[in-house]
Amino acid sequence: MPAESNQKKFPRSPHGCRLAGRSLPDYGVDTSSIVILDFGSQYTQLIARRVREQNVFSVVLPCTASIEEIRSYHPIGIVLSGGPCSVYDADAPPADPAVLALGYPVLGICYGLQYIVHQLGGKVSSASKREYGHAEVNATTDNPLFAGLPATMTAWMSHGDHAEELPPGFRQIAKTSNAVAGIADPDRNIWAVQFHPEVHHTKQGTALLRNFLFGICKATPDWTxxxxxxxxxxxxxxxxxxxxxxxxxxxxxxxxxxxxxxxxxxxxxxxxxxxxxxxxxxxxxxxxxxxxxxxxxxxxxxxxxxxxxxxxxxxxxxxxxxxxxxxxxxxxxxxxxxxxxxxxxxxxxxxxxxxxxxxxxxxxxxxxxxxxxxxxxxxxxxxxxxxxxxxxxxxxxxxxxxxxxxxxxxxxxxxxxxxxxxxxxxQRQPFPGPGLAVRILGEVTPERVSLLQDADDIVVTEIKTAGLYQQIWQSFAVLLPVRSVGVAGDQRTYGYTCAIRAVHSEDGMTADWVPLPYEVLKTISSRISNEVHGITRVVYDITSKPPGTIEWE
Missing domain, CATH: 3.40.50.620 (HUPs)
Known part of the structure; x- marks a missing residue:
């Protein structure tokens, strides 16, 4: 079973905006859209971002999207994402096989390659040796997908199944020592790779995606x-x-x-x-x-x-x-x-x-x-x-x-x-729509709101004083429903615990915790403990997303 653990140019939506969940007409603007069908990969949003970075609009749809919905985006190409399942499982993610016969160029990635092989008459089976992490890929460069790329490159693999037999009309265009790493049927304009070009670990990944977008799909980089x-x-x-x-x-x-x-x-x-x-x-x-x-x-x-x-x-x-x-x-x-x-x-x-x-x-x-x-x-x-x-x-x-x-x-x-x-x-940091309600774990009461407001104000003030506010995606305080004993003026106290959260992120889909300077953490902790009566303990959250989320609720 495969496992998946200040630029001026800007991609333009062919639909202008979304109203009530429906697409609007494009009002005569030339479209240049890539539809990404998601089979459940943790990397799918990276595909969308890499396409948009080339100033081409992309949209992610569930793999179950209808042909009508796919066509509504006027695609010039379709990408099939990776996914955590096996194509031969009874509960494998369903997708309309007609996607492969629409006439648009198709790029399969990881599970997407296996889906193409399975649907078009090839054979996918469990690999005797799984590939996770870096792998050396040898490619033939006499084709549009690998044109201009080195014959040997390092790519990121994350699969336990492999293509054992290719469908009629397909040829192998890349391989590793263990598996088929790339296939193509130029007559049907279907291409696929077993590795993940969207992740930064694949050094030539962006160049490969550019080949698909501009060499195969003939995209125009004009989404500004x-x-x-x-x-x-x-x-x-x-x-x-x-x-x-x-x-x-x-x-x-x-x-x-x-x-x-x-x-x-x-x-x-x-x-x-x-x-x-x-x-x-x-x-x-x-x-x-x-x-x-x-x-x-x-x-x-x-x-x-x-x-x-x-x-x-x-x-x-x-x-x-x-x-x-x-x-x-x-x-x-x-x-x-x-x-x-x-x-x-x-x-x-x-x-x-x-x-x-x-x-x-x-x-x-x-x-x-x-x-x-x-x-x-x-x-x-x-x-x-x-x-x-x-x-x-x-x-x-x-x-x-x-x-x-x-x-x-x-x-x-x-x-x-x-x-x-x-x-x-x-440059304001994101703030959740439900406000402090999702940063107060447990019941939301006026008393708890006031405590968190005071603590959060200290966090934001000290982050700004340290000159870190615009360098951090989000920094805030969370009030936990955990009480602990403290000491203040030789007196026993019994108050809430406050967690401090600071993360780096590009778009909120993934995030890494920020190693705040000890002096900043010390000042924040000291101020909260001394100034916010009712909070006796301060902790720092060092969880990334995944496995956690940015907000606690």
């Missing part, structure tokens, strides 16, 4: 911030119409802020941004965000203090998924109330008594949110529900506009720079 912005604005204008109104769920973070500016460019004052105090924001955030959004971005902002109703709903709840869904539902309830208020007030101000048609809700949903919430990755499991994806109620009155749904965080920041947004907004 300017084109993305233009096509997205056009899509929003058409969808909302000349008289439609929208409200934006604004948190003050990078994602919702960029989404708000994009939609404001499209429909102007017909957008009302709603910033909700859900009772689990950071210290003084409710007031800071209002000042920033109004003064720096000039957005029409309504601030709603709904802390009481959120905390009441969260009372007694300890399950993290339940917390997320409660917060998602309550957010929608607040937005519905605001939409009704806008309708009522606008009706009162018009002679005919007809109010604004507020039908749309703008959210800063990103691709990692969708992946982790919706099990996009083929047979992979849902990791957690995000309040703005998996936590939404089924029966919503408002329809969604999610212009950033297909983007990673670093891509969003590049879009924000092309929109000339302030760096102080674009």
């Amino acid at each position: 911030p300017e084109h993305f912005i233009q096509s997205t604005i056009a899509a929003i204008r058409e969808k909302v119409g000349e008289s439609g109104h929208a409200i934006c769920a604004l948190s003050g973070g990078v994602d919702s802020s960029v989404a708000a500016v994009l939609v404001h460019r499209a429909i102007g004052d017909r957008l009302t941004c709603v910033f909700v105090n859900n009772g689990v924001l950071r210290r003084n955030e409710f007031f800071k965000v209002q000042d920033t959004m109004r003064d720096k971005l000039g957005l029409n902002l309504v601030a709603v203090d709904a802390s009481g109703r959120f905390l009441a709903k969260l009372a007694g709840v300890t399950d993290p998924e339940t917390k997320r869904k409660i917060i998602g539902n309550e957010f929608i309830s607040v937005f519905d109330d605001e939409a009704a208020r806008i309708l009522r007030e606008s009706a009162e101000s018009t002679e005919d008594g007809e109010g604004a048609n507020v039908a749309w809700l703008v959210q800063g949903t990103l691709y990692p949110d969708v992946i982790e919430s919706s099990s996009v990755k083929g047979p992979s499991q849902t990791i957690k529900s995000h309040h703005n994806v998996g936590g939404l109620p089924e029966n919503m009155k408002l329809k969604l506009i999610e212009p950033l749904r297909d983007l990673f965080k670093d891509e969003v920041r590049r879009i924000g720079r092309d929109l000339q947004m302030p760096e102080e907004i674009l």
Whole structure:
């Protein structure tokens, strides 16, 4: 069984944006899309990123995606990912074999190679010697996939099965000492490798992917911030119409802020941004965000203090998924109330008594949110529900506009720079939509919220003082439901434990813990222990993702 353990150019989505989970038309913009079918590999998102780094749009779909859905992205090529299963197992991930007969160029990777062999009449079996880690690959370079690459290269392997017999029409184009490492049927434009070109351990991997994209698929590297912005604005204008109104769920973070500016460019004052105090924001955030959004971005902002109703709903709840869904539902309830208020007030101000048609809700949903919430990755499991994806109620009155749904965080920041947004907004570290509720393990109470707000404020302040804030993806405090004995002024204390978390990441899909300087950790620990009454112990989280997640819940 195989096992898988400030650039100007920017890929352009052929659909401009995503509305209510559906693709929009491309408004006459030439498409250049690579569809990646995911069979459950831990590396699938790396494939998407490597393609986008070449300024070609890519999208990850589950391997079960229909032919109609695949075609809706107007692909110029299809990539079949790796996966943890064996193709000959009864419960192997299902995919429509017609994918191999659509006429688009196909690149199979690891399990993708085995799937091609198995479906087209070859034979896949368990290898007598498995290959994990670095392997020496010998390739024939008289073909488009390996053109310009060295005849011998080091590649990253992660497989326990191998291609024992090739299907009719295929020839071997690469091998290791133990297995077939590359196959091709040029007549059907199907190519496959047993190794992983998407990981950095395969030194020639990017060059191989470029060969597939530009030599075989004839891709055009023209997905730029300017084109993305233009096509997205056009899509929003058409969808909302000349008289439609929208409200934006604004948190003050990078994602919702960029989404708000994009939609404001499209429909102007017909957008009302709603910033909700859900009772689990950071210290003084409710007031800071209002000042920033109004003064720096000039957005029409309504601030709603709904802390009481959120905390009441969260009372007694300890399950993290339940917390997320409660917060998602309550957010929608607040937005519905605001939409009704806008309708009522606008009706009162018009002679005919007809109010604004507020039908749309703008959210800063990103691709990692969708992946982790919706099990996009083929047979992979849902990791957690995000309040703005998996936590939404089924029966919503408002329809969604999610212009950033297909983007990673670093891509969003590049879009924000092309929109000339302030760096102080674009460089903000990510903050979870459910707020401190998912950093308070166990029940969320006003007392615990206050403790964590104080501790988190110390962490962020000291990270900034040390000049590390913009070098770290995320740094924050977590309040654990663990009490321990302490000593203060010769008196016994008994308080909570606070965990400090700091990680490096590129897009939130994977992360490494940051070895913070001892002096910084010492200062943070000392300040929390002395200044936050109720916390008696401070620990540092040195878990990477995987196996952990960035947030604790």
